[in-house]
Amino acid sequence: MENITIDPFRRSSVGESSNASTTPGKESEGQAYGAHEPFAGKLRPPSKATRRIRGEIACAECRRLKIKCDRVVPCSTCVKRGCAALCPNGTRTIPPGEGSRFVLAATDHLREKISQLEARMHCLEDALAVANAPYSIDPHPLLVRNDDHSPVDDEGFRQASNPNAGNSPRNSPSLGEPMGTILVDGKGGSRFFGPSGASELPSLLAPNGPVVKDLDPSYLPPIINQCYQSFPFTATNTSVDAKAVQATTESYLPAMERATALCSTCLENLASTFDINFRKKLFNELIPAIYRKAAGEYGPHELSLLFVVLAIGCLLDLALPPYSLEAQHYYRLASATLTLQPVLGEQSFTAVQALHLMSIYDGMTGNESNLEKSYALLDLAGQVAIKVGLHVDPSSWGFQGPEAYARRLYFWSLISDVLWQSLVTGRPPSILTSSIQCRVPSLKDEELYRHEELLATYGTWQLRVDSECLVPLSMTLLSAKPPSYGTIIALDKKIRENSILREDLVQNHNPHTDTALRIFSRAHYKDLMLMFLHRAYFAEAMSEFPDDPLGSPYGYSVKAAYSSACVVLQDTRDLFLKKPVLCPRIWRVWSFAFTAALMVGSVAIRGAHFGLSPPALEELDATWKTFEGAAKSSGRVYRGAVSHFSTSLDTLVT
Helix, strand or coil, rough: CCCCCCCCCCCCCCCCCCCCCCCCCCCHHHHHHHHHHCCCCCCCCHHHHHHHHHHHCCCCCHHHHHHCCCCCCCHHHHCCCCCCCHHCCCCCCCCCCCCCCCCCHHHHHHHHHHHEEEHHHHHHHHHHHHHHHCCCCCHHHCCCCCCCHHEEECCEEEECCCCCCCCCCCCCCCCCCCEEEEECCCCCCEEEHHHHHHHHHHHHCCCCCCCCCCCCHCCCCCHHHHHHCCCCCCCCCCCCCCCHHHHHHHCCCCCCCHHHHHHHHHHHHCCCCCCCHHHHHHHHHHHHHHHCCCCCCHHHHHHHHHHHHHHHHHHHCCCCCCHHHHHHHHHHHHHHHHHCCCCCCCCCCCHHHHHHHHHHHHCCCCCHHHHHHHHHHHHHHHHHHHHHHCCCCCHHHHCHHHHHHHHHHHHHHHHHHHHHHHHHCCCCCCCHHHHHCCCCCCCCHHHHHHHCCCCCCCCCHHHHHHHHHHEEEEEHHHHCCCCCHHHHHHHHHHHCCCCCCCCHHHHHHHCCCCCCHHHHHHHCHHHHHHHHHHHHHHHHHHCCCCCCCHHHHHHHHHHHHHHHHHHHHHHHHHHHCCCCCCHHCCCCHHHHHHHHHHHHHHHHCCCCCCCCCCCHHHHHHHHHHCCCHHHHCHHHHHHHHHHHHHHHHHHHHH
């Protein structure tokens, strides 16, 4: 009788075409394998997965369904059923009783396909948000998620939706979580700059410009220098006689005529970029009371406020050289005087104003290390403002008439500076906008109580814009999570609707402010907000779509950010041509110009062929000449020119 060899690893099955047979005279696959392979008993036979790939046996899906398989990869049956990606080893289910539905071999393929479809869906959502923006401030209905009305596919299964998703198109995953940058020095110190404050980093790391000579304070009494070193806290020496020290500092006051002139210089020139609204208080109350030494009408806070106004007046006095020693003299006296009455224990409205002006002074000193002090003092001013209740409407405390108007006006001026500082540095504001209860002064209030007050704003326009546009702008950009593109477009529309015509600025005459400064400070206020609003998506488009950022989903942001940056730079150039001596001394002018220059420079380097107007190369060249001229007398401008323009121009040349 003929011996028959049976392959122990083979079994006949319905749907699995097999030549195995126990009939004499006909070899099975197992016989053939064993007969022609001398080491068949020693070598491990191929797995079923390998044999399916070879086409030796039916695919796993056909075998599961018990249907005929042509053993081609992929087989015709799987192709017809729409599961070609599973063939030959994948199945739609595991054997009954062992679990739920799953995918084996096709997992990676399906995940990649899902990622591609999600990316395309997000691009379409962004494009739809941009197309819908000119017609409605609300998101397009197709972009609104509603779990109660989820779309249903053909098979009757509801599409999965994220229960935590809001009513916005999406939170763009490409932007990631905003983190910012932290600088750590060798001594363990560190400085944080958020995503919106990235433009501050190059100038901080650049070499210093014109040398700023420091004041030698040895001519002052030791007690004054001791108080200065203690600022902003009270002197550590408990034996300090506050009245005696105050009398000593008063002895260094200039003549009343000189003080009046410096105060006028400060308010007239600084009002173009900072809203300082206490001209009437300064000239009608503080100066007369202090110079006639009216006891009980003023204290250390009021005296400190006068000293810091004198210090800024010296910085902006065109008859004096930049960063004059006289300015440092008055600032030291202001700091020493403020310590005589604790700002955190005996705080006052005047102390808030003094701290606010001190932060402005530190930003204008030309010493880059003082910028951190400037930021800290403005934050401290915001905290003291809350302690004295400025964030609550003055009517709640019984203030009426001009006093209530002055408190509202100043508080919103302070809020404006706090929010702009937060946008420039990328740090959260010291005053939570959600806690603000103080209302914006109305046009009627201004007409009744303004009188001689020097107001940098165009009426109540800026205060209203700050409330309706700047506050939501800062909340959006400084949020822990990146905003959706639909939110950006909605804010863009809101900002444009609240813009003001340049012709109206020219017609608005104010005898206390220079026309050129007034036009400059408000003409591009809208463009400043738009520039910061679109900057993140501008950078995203330039980096992720370098060949055609205008054709990317964020093409609108590229155009808007570039156009706004060019307007800011053009206005800066015009102001520098009209005020070549004064302009380099005003810190904020160049802080914003530097941010705009980074955008124009990136377009000039990467996308001069984009066809944007005005041409990026021409704009960069004109801006470089302006920075080069202003750098001769401004350390901050010099650092910006060295850190950015030199690198940009070298890149273009090479």
